[in-house]
Amino acid sequence: MFLRELTVSIDAIKGIGPVSIHALAKKGIYSVGSLLCYYPRTWEDRSQYIPLKDFSSSPVCTVVQVIARDWFPNSRTGKQDLKVYVADTSTRGVLVCFNRPFMKNQLMVGKYYWLWGSFQYKFGELQASVFEVEAVPEETGYEAMLDPAARLLDKALSQHFGRILPVYSLNEGLTQNMLRRFIEQALSHYADPLADELPGYLIQQHQLLPKSQAIRAIHFPRSLAELHQAQKTIKYEELFYLGVLIGKRAQDRRSTQRARCGHSVPTSRSGTVSPLQQRLLERLPFTLTQGQGEVMSAINQDMNGPYPMARLLQGDVGSGKTLVSFLAALRGVELGGQAALMAPTELLARQHGENAAGLLEPIGIRVAFLTGNLKAKGRAPLLKRLSAGEIDLVVGTHALFSKEVQYKNLRLVVIDEQHRFGVLQRQAIMSKGAHPDLLMMSATPIPRTLALTIFGDLDISIIRDLPPGRKPIKTHLARESNEAKVYDFVRDELAAGRQAYFVYPLIETDERKSLKDAKSMATRLAQQVFPRHPVGLIHSKLGEEEKRQTMEDFRSGAIRILVATSVVEVGVDVPNANCMVIAHAERFGLSALHQLRGRVGRGETQSYCFLVYSDSQTLGDTSAQPATVLTDEGKARLKVMLENTDGFVIAEEDLKLRGPGHITGTEQSGYLPLGMADPIRDAPLLEQARLDAFAMLEQDPDLLQREHLPVAQVLSRTTPFPV
Ligand code: ADP
Numbered sequence: 001m002f003l004r005e006l007t008v009s010i011d012a013i014k015g016i017g018p019v020s021i022h023a024l025a026k027k028g029i030y031s032v033g034s035l036l037c038y039y040p041r042t043w044e045d046r047s048q049y050i051p052l053k054d055f056s057s058s059p060v061c062t063v064v065q066v067i068a069r070d071w072f073p074n075s076r077t078g079k080q081d082l083k084v085y086v087a088d089t090s091t092r093g094v095l096v097c098f099n100r101p102f103m104k105n106q107l108m109v110g111k112y113y114w115l116w117g118s119f120q121y122k123f124g125e126l127q128a129s130v131f132e133v134e135a136v137p138e139e140t141g142y143e144a145m146l147d148p149a150a151r152l153l154d155k156a157l158s159q160h161f162g163r164i165l166p167v168y169s170l171n172e173g174l175t176q177n178m179l180r181r182f183i184e185q186a187l188s189h190y191a192d193p194l195a196d197e198l199p200g201y202l203i204q205q206h207q208l209l210p211k212s213q214a215i216r217a218i219h220f221p222r223s224l225a226e227l228h229q230a231q232k233t234i235k236y237e238e239l240f241y242l243g244v245l246i247g248k249r250a251q252d253r254r255s256t257q258r259a260r261c262g263h264s265v266p267t268s269r270s271g272t273v274s275p276l277q278q279r280l281l282e283r284l285p286f287t288l289t290q291g292q293g294e295v296m297s298a299i300n301q302d303m304n305g306p307y308p309m310a311r312l313l314q315g316d317v318g319s320g321k322t323l324v325s326f327l328a329a330l331r332g333v334e335l336g337g338q339a340a341l342m343a344p345t346e347l348l349a350r351q352h353g354e355n356a357a358g359l360l361e362p363i364g365i366r367v368a369f370l371t372g373n374l375k376a377k378g379r380a381p382l383l384k385r386l387s388a389g390e391i392d393l394v395v396g397t398h399a400l401f402s403k404e405v406q407y408k409n410l411r412l413v414v415i416d417e418q419h420r421f422g423v424l425q426r427q428a429i430m431s432k433g434a435h436p437d438l439l440m441m442s443a444t445p446i447p448r449t450l451a452l453t454i455f456g457d458l459d460i461s462i463i464r465d466l467p468p469g470r471k472p473i474k475t476h477l478a479r480e481s482n483e484a485k486v487y488d489f490v491r492d493e494l495a496a497g498r499q500a501y502f503v504y505p506l507i508e509t510d511e512r513k514s515l516k517d518a519k520s521m522a523t524r525l526a527q528q529v530f531p532r533h534p535v536g537l538i539h540s541k542l543g544e545e546e547k548r549q550t551m552e553d554f555r556s557g558a559i560r561i562l563v564a565t566s567v568v569e570v571g572v573d574v575p576n577a578n579c580m581v582i583a584h585a586e587r588f589g590l591s592a593l594h595q596l597r598g599r600v601g602r603g604e605t606q607s608y609c610f611l612v613y614s615d616s617q618t619l620g621d622t623s624a625q626p627a628t629v630l631t632d633e634g635k636a637r638l639k640v641m642l643e644n645t646d647g648f649v650i651a652e653e654d655l656k657l658r659g660p661g662h663i664t665g666t667e668q669s670g671y672l673p674l675g676m677a678d679p680i681r682d683a684p685l686l687e688q689a690r691l692d693a694f695a696m697l698e699q700d701p702d703l704l705q706r707e708h709l710p711v712a713q714v715l716s717r718t719t720p721f722p723v
């Protein structure tokens with residue numbers, strides 16, 4: 001029997017009552033199988049004797065005799081609390097039983113107890129208020145005290161000592177002891193017949209444990225070595241399944257394509273630039289960077305190949321991904337289809353739409369722009385042309401996959417800033433065509449291990465170079481109290497004809513005005529700081545028309561200073577703007593800071609980014625609270641920004657600071673079917689399991705038909721992967 005077939009209800013376990021059943025249900029535990037998969041949060045090693053005198057390095061694990069007891073008044077509760085004086089062979093200590101008067105019945109003077117606790121010196125005593133005790137049987141007590149190491153290791157004596165104990169995360173109605181008891185029961189009745197899920201040769205090859213032993217040992221390991229082996233086994237198994245899922249997706253993709261191959265595309269000339277692409281390139285005032293050229297070739301190859309493209313294009317902010325997507329669109333059109341370019345914000349979609357019109361219409365491409373805000377009047381004819389195939393490239397937002405939108409022959413889907421879209425949205429746009437080619441783009445680099453995990457079935461291209469002539473952006477930190485200097489600096493740049501962004505964390509603030517906000521700062525900058533230069537304001541609450549106008553004015557130079565919230569974070573491209581001032585920079589995440597900084601440095605002039613931070617200063621009126629306290633993490637982020645410009649390095653630093661769960665693009669990582677494995681920490685195991693899974697799929701494509709691997713069951717769940 002496989003673990004996942006252990007669907008017996010947990011009522012079957014002795015001693016489990018309605019209260020516990022309710023509490024377990026809240027954790028999603030209904031069956032014995034799910035109970036056994038409720039892995040410990042951590043483990044306490046109570047197999048080693050650690051006498052009281054060694055309290056400083058770890059909790060103690062010893063045998064003590066109770067010497068005396070005493071009551072003392074608790075000034076907070078007004079009640080009496082119990083103090084119990086104990087001693088082991090090394091020294092004396094005190095157990096302080098806050099709010100636990102019942103302990104008087106459990107700790108008797110003269111008797112012996114196993115003790116686990118964290119001690120500290122307080123008021124001249126060695127005290128513990130967090131501890132666990134268990135009475136040592138009468139007849140062995142004194143001996144145990146004399147020879148605690150040996151005794152403690154003798155498991156037969158104690159439930160909770162002399163062994164490595166699991167520690168579970170709890171919720172109301174559950175205690176450690178309850179969970180330990182239930183799981184021990186479940187193990188003793190159900191663990192033995194558990195069948196291995198992994199093929200035997202892999203268990204052997206990687207020295208993993210048989211499933212039944214792994215499950216037992218993950219809860220109650222007999223040694224730390226066994227625990228590590230059990231962890232490795234379970235992690236490997238999860239990662240192997242993940243590998244199978246990903247490998248299967250890649251296989252499926254190839255087989256759909258084979259079917260499509262019948263009416264497939266002509267292969268292009270030996271060169272990797274198609275005629276339409278060539279026409280666009282000739283019109284550009286610059287040449288492609290090496291990275292852009294390579295990606296274009298890869299895309300051409302994919303799009304001419306026998307199966308649909310599924311490519312993730314990563315390139316730092318400003319590396320010129322948009323142009324690459326236009327080139328891909330041209331290839332799609334040449335192959336007789338339509339292309340859709342989807343962007344996460346209307347602002348960005350519009351910018352792409354305008355660029356596309358400017359660059360592609362002159363070479364005969366019919367471009368349209370579609371967002372949810374498009375009025376009915378323009379909308380109906382547009383949809384009609386789209387479904388009639390009279391539009392070659394449609395640029396827009398989520399509206400591109402709304403119900404009434406139909407394509408004649410959607411051949412290519414480009415998703416810009418792909419991490420801003422959910423899995424379902426990506427699937428929705430894909431379903432508008434018959435296996436269209438897919439190009440996903442992101443300026444938020446995903447470290448390799450995560451990319452393998454999440455996008456393991458995609459081909460990944462990286463543009464590592466920036467267009468030539470760009471000067472590295474100079475980044476400066478400035479205390480808020482020094483912001484006048486920043487203003488002076490920006491004033492000089494404005495006088496030289498440049499433009500600037502000022503970004504604030506909020507649109508408006510609360511009445512206390514503890515933070516600067518975009519609205520009031522727009523007024524202040526316009527009236528007091530830069531009275532000679534036109535100031536514009538943009539944030540998410542403005543109407544689309546107003547946003548559009550403001551952006552256009554900024555682009556044309558009619559507005560010289562753009563005050564904004566993080567709406568300008570993605571995509572906005574105005575090369576003449578060379579100053580980025582971010583207020584309360586300590587409040588922004590690393591990825592946002594990097595994206596924001598990437599709004600400048602897009603032209604040939606030197607650009608500057610000022611990270612203005614407030615360190616618990618009071619602003620404005622005196623009744624205000626301190627604005628923010630600069631946390632260590634906030635400081636660390638600013639330091640990373642100051643020292644790095646490479647988006648990949650910044651992403652890695654972000655990972656270190658925040659942990660993988662928070663990486664942009666994996667927020668929906670609920671879709672990783674992982675319980676114990678961590679794709680970052682367990683990267684080597686991940687790669688191994690992935691290779692093994694791919695190899696197995698390769699050798700044995702009928703794997704799914706085979707009954708003995710529960711992989712088939714895992715796969716039959718609707719797969720939550722991106723595309
Ligand atoms: P991102 O990769 O961040 O989306 P964009 O596509 O917005 O970058 O491009 C940034 C800017 O670089 C745009 O103004 C674009 O016209 C310009 N650009 C793109 N490719 C090149 C190139 N090969 N040489 C010079 N400038 C380029």
Ligand code: MG
Pocket residue numbers: 321322416443571
């Ligand atoms: Mg972009």
